[in-house]
Amino acid sequence: MKVPLHLAKEKEAQAVGFPPVAEVERQMRLLAEIDDYRKSARSLMVMLETCTKCGACAEACHSYLGTQDFYNIPAARADLFRKIYKRYFTFTGKTLSRFIGAEDFDAETIGRWVTYFYQCNECRRCAVYCPFGIDTAEITIAARHILTRLGVMPRFMTGIAANMTKTGNNMGIPKPAIIDSAEFMEDEMKEETGLDIKIPVDKPGSDILYIPSSADFFSNIDTMFGVAKMFHALGVNWTIPSTVLEAANFGLLFNLDVMKEQNERLRAAAADLGAKLVVQGECGHGWRAAKMYTEGAGGPVPFALVHVLEYAHAHLAKFKLSKLPWRVSLHDPCNYARAGDIIEQPRAILRACVTEFVEMTPSRERNFCCGGGSGLLMDEMMEIRMQLGKKKAEQVQELGQLDYLAAPCSICKAQLPHVMKHYGMEDLKMGGVMDVLGKALVWD
Amino acid sequence: MADYIEANGQKIEVDEDGFLVDPDTWNEEVVRIFAKVEEVSELTEDHWKVINYLRDYYKQFGIAPMIRKLCKDTGFSLKQIYDMFPSGPAKGACKLAGLPKPTGCV
Numbered sequence: 001m002k003v004p005l006h007l008a009k010e011k012e013a014q015a016v017g018f019p020p021v022a023e024v025e026r027q028m029r030l031l032a033e034i035d036d037y038r039k040s041a042r043s044l045m046v047m048l049e050t051c052t053k054c055g056a057c058a059e060a061c062h063s064y065l066g067t068q069d070f071y072n073i074p075a076a077r078a079d080l081f082r083k084i085y086k087r088y089f090t091f092t093g094k095t096l097s098r099f100i101g102a103e104d105f106d107a108e109t110i111g112r113w114v115t116y117f118y119q120c121n122e123c124r125r126c127a128v129y130c131p132f133g134i135d136t137a138e139i140t141i142a143a144r145h146i147l148t149r150l151g152v153m154p155r156f157m158t159g160i161a162a163n164m165t166k167t168g169n170n171m172g173i174p175k176p177a178i179i180d181s182a183e184f185m186e187d188e189m190k191e192e193t194g195l196d197i198k199i200p201v202d203k204p205g206s207d208i209l210y211i212p213s214s215a216d217f218f219s220n221i222d223t224m225f226g227v228a229k230m231f232h233a234l235g236v237n238w239t240i241p242s243t244v245l246e247a248a249n250f251g252l253l254f255n256l257d258v259m260k261e262q263n264e265r266l267r268a269a270a271a272d273l274g275a276k277l278v279v280q281g282e283c284g285h286g287w288r289a290a291k292m293y294t295e296g297a298g299g300p301v302p303f304a305l306v307h308v309l310e311y312a313h314a315h316l317a318k319f320k321l322s323k324l325p326w327r328v329s330l331h332d333p334c335n336y337a338r339a340g341d342i343i344e345q346p347r348a349i350l351r352a353c354v355t356e357f358v359e360m361t362p363s364r365e366r367n368f369c370c371g372g373g374s375g376l377l378m379d380e381m382m383e384i385r386m387q388l389g390k391k392k393a394e395q396v397q398e399l400g401q402l403d404y405l406a407a408p409c410s411i412c413k414a415q416l417p418h419v420m421k422h423y424g425m426e427d428l429k430m431g432g433v434m435d436v437l438g439k440a441l442v443w444d
Numbered sequence: 445m446a447d448y449i450e451a452n453g454q455k456i457e458v459d460e461d462g463f464l465v466d467p468d469t470w471n472e473e474v475v476r477i478f479a480k481v482e483e484v485s486e487l488t489e490d491h492w493k494v495i496n497y498l499r500d501y502y503k504q505f506g507i508a509p510m511i512r513k514l515c516k517d518t519g520f521s522l523k524q525i526y527d528m529f530p531s532g533p534a535k536g537a538c539k540l541a542g543l544p545k546p547t548g549c550v
Contacts, residue, residue, distance in 0.1 A: 414550050
């Protein structure tokens, strides 16, 4: 079955620790993996058992609304997993499978799983609308983890995993390039403000460890400026660890063990540099993984963990700001609004920094995903990505003229310019929230 | 299945996105082949300036430079880079320069 994304080749899957399982053994391995999950994640089994097909999730899902593909209805997507579970793990499924919607594993099962579990952005909007609280994102996460254990994963993910192993960040930026880029950004800020605003890398004895998204060292440079200017304004002792130039923990997207390894790297960096506070940058996925799984998956850590927007918000009264004459709206990254408790902070910061802040409808925990969430940024998926971004484009269109759309997450920042261009809004300026704070700060 | 392009009578391996698998297999003929794929109408001195800058940076640092740095050091605005390389600095210019495709949240 043809799938809409490039799968990792055998060599690539093997290189990140997941050698592909032979075709003839796939069914056995898939069932063994489900059995493992069954024992460790009862919550997942409850979700598989309770769906009544009421349909409340269909119109809540931007993936279904944008693609109009039946299998992108959250309940139908989850059913791809549920049918196999019922067939092989429930009494009625084993005996009366065709009466209860159970289904045999067949040649198409893996292809269908790849196709549809990689058209779910894991945004959790369906969970807000499901009367039982079924969270399809959890089912998608489980399905992707199981596929990974079979050696089946997007090439995009193995590329990132290989970069993470080599350099500690998704983009694969080595330490000399990190230092060169930090110096370049310092020069740029000097040119703009006349001040010596530093971006210290690996500075021993730092109080704060700042974890950017590696994209802030490639395309989202203004976000990094905003953060450096904020720390400068507060006069705090901070640094960026070259070993963790990455807020995102891609373990969440394809494997729990990888996630634990990356947690360990963060713990080591904080210990080495002496930091008691870790501030996570503008990365939705990264924040969800950090907040939920740093201690949740890896055990207690000897530092406090906050998000940069929480941190900036807590210090807002200390900043000298001059409001920018802009009409601005906020796209709530799903992982902040539905999985990370960052909802009011970006709004308060934006209101303090610009003359007009407008809400899109719906917003906060009911906001629609940008369509790139959960790492669906592959070029070969571009047509589907534009369908996944359709609801977001409509929401922005309804707002009329905007000077800036704030989207404080690297995935949103990568996805939204394509979406806006596709739907005829290519002149719209976009970026993070910290970018705006950086521009509104005034210096004596 | 590996994909190949033919340049100067040699088979050179490319990945699914059409980027060189090994940056050392790059040559000027590769640039001309990629230029067609990425809708670069004519290769001018300005194109070569960007391509050579990217190659030099990659040789020194093992990665593509920050986009803003590319603009600053070559003296071209981001718009001019897009005019020269319609698929952009990451997908277009890096490909012609034989660099691996920038990956991650970009």
